[in-house]
Amino acid sequence: MNLAKVIGTVWATQKHPELTGAKLQIVQPMDHLEQNVGSPIVAVDTAGAGPGETVYFVSAREATIPYPADLAPIDAAIVGIVDRIDVFSK
Amino acid sequence: MNLAKVIGTVWATQKHPELTGAKLQIVQPMDHLEQNVGSPIVAVDTAGAGPGETVYFVSAREATIPYPADLAPIDAAIVGIVDRIDVFSK
Amino acid sequence: MNLAKVIGTVWATQKHPELTGAKLQIVQPMDHLEQNVGSPIVAVDTAGAGPGETVYFVSAREATIPYPADLAPIDAAIVGIVDRIDVFSK
Amino acid sequence: MNLAKVIGTVWATQKHPELTGAKLQIVQPMDHLEQNVGSPIVAVDTAGAGPGETVYFVSAREATIPYPADLAPIDAAIVGIVDRIDVFSK
Amino acid sequence: MNLAKVIGTVWATQKHPELTGAKLQIVQPMDHLEQNVGSPIVAVDTAGAGPGETVYFVSAREATIPYPADLAPIDAAIVGIVDRIDVFSK
Incomplete structure (x- = not known):
């Protein structure tokens, strides 16, 4: 997944x-x-994300999984809204 | 999906x-x-898009979904024609 | 698909x-x-393409579709030979 | 897989x-x-990896395989913890 | 496939x-x-390749095909050892 x-x-x-x-x-x-990493893409929102929120999304075939229709032509879907990111100190 | x-x-x-x-x-x-982002690709058109129109397309395996044949060798398909893009002001 | x-x-x-x-x-x-875009790859030829010909190919999972064996380990396949490319004048 | x-x-x-x-x-x-190669991504951990450990992960559709749920929207999963990397001398 | x-x-x-x-x-x-093209990756070897040999590998979902287990979490597999590469003279 990507943030x-x-x-x-x-x-x-x-x-x-x-x-x-x-x-x-x-x-x-x-x-x-x-x-930022790379260019923006278009994702179906299945998590109810709002403007400016940090989310994580899946891409490719598995993006159809959270979507109600069985065979929707989707290749990116927001599946979660991020509360917190912890980065380990080295 | 990509624009x-x-x-x-x-x-x-x-x-x-x-x-x-x-x-x-x-x-x-x-x-x-x-x-522009990257190089042009070849996509099957399932949305009836015309020259110069802004569309969004799916890529990889799910590109076969909008296509009538079950197992067509397709990895990119236009699935919608864009009316408007809203970018949130920060 | 890509040319x-x-x-x-x-x-x-x-x-x-x-x-x-x-x-x-x-x-x-x-x-x-x-x-040229990126580096050359290896593709199974299912269209009978010859040296120097312009083709289009599919990649990833759908590349197995044009191949006779059901589950061949293939991730790129030539599926057509290009006759002509029209680029719209803006 | 990638390290x-x-x-x-x-x-x-x-x-x-x-x-x-x-x-x-x-x-x-x-x-x-x-x-380092490219940017960090988010992966489901199915191997019990801890902070700072070297792992290898699978991406795309096969990332759902090690995960208990059948159809989880996952596109990256840690599947092993690396003990040693041998590089052949040329 | 890639070399x-x-x-x-x-x-x-x-x-x-x-x-x-x-x-x-x-x-x-x-x-x-x-x-060299890009960074090294980790691939399951199903062809018995040795150190320094030139091979070609498949990536993504189809990498599980040559592997005996049905649903192994694999996204890259060596499927052949290259004998010779012919490049057409232009």
Whole structure:
């Protein structure tokens, strides 16, 4: 999984029927120090995340698992909202 | 999923039978600010997207889901046409 | 899918039994303007592509779909030979 | 699989039900010479790894395999703790 | 698939039960000209490759296919030993 921050929303009326009602959030992947990593992607939100929240998301095939429809064309899904990140001191 | 712009089409007569009739669009992945990210790829169009339209696509195995054939050799598919992108102000 | 040019062949006698008879082509991924993208990979050829031809290939799990054996250890397969690439004028 | 070092932990109370009880470790991928490779990711720990230990993890769909729940939304899992790395002299 | 050279071995006693007896090789991915590409990864060896040999490996989900156990947590497997690489002259 990767950490990310919710930075926006995508609106699309013309889409695959299985995606009707899905909330599409734009998330900026980041590391454990909250530094951005790569470019933002679009993820289905299954955890009820709000703007600016830190979340973690799964990508690829397993992103369909938290989604109610069996075979939705999804490759990224927010699955948890982060409360705290502990980094071990070396 | 990733955002992208439709920038071209690929024509291929000699191909896997399951791909007969599939429309192969060249899409340029981009971020939420419409900046290009990486190189263009070839995606099957299941949403009826036209030249220059902003879309979002799924990649890897789940790209076969929106396609009518059960086991088509597809690893990228356009699944929605974007109406609007909202970026949260910080 | 990605566009690529066929640039070589790999010969291997000692290999997984399901790969017996598979033709392993070296393909150089490229973009729609025929510029190289990343490093060459090895793909099973299911389209009968020849040296120097422009093809498109699928990667990851769906690469096993065009291959006759059910569970061959394959993660890239050439599935079509490109006739023409149209790039939309902006 | 990739080698990594366990560098932290993620805490999240609001998450997908299948992830309840899962230990989410932050791991820094590294090469065989223990040099960092890319950015840290979040992996479910199925091997009981502690802070600072060298582990190897699987990613993508097969990360759900070592996890007890059938269809957990997981895309990275620690599956072993490394005792020793031998590098062949050339 | 990708070409690689076998450069080392990983030893781990504490690991997922399905991996008992699996030989974990460190492989350095390379291109058709034997130039290194990216960082070494850990792959299960199903082809009996020795130190310094040139091999090709599959990655992601299909890496479990050559492995005897049904659902081993594996995402990279050596599936062939390369005899010869032919690069077409342009």
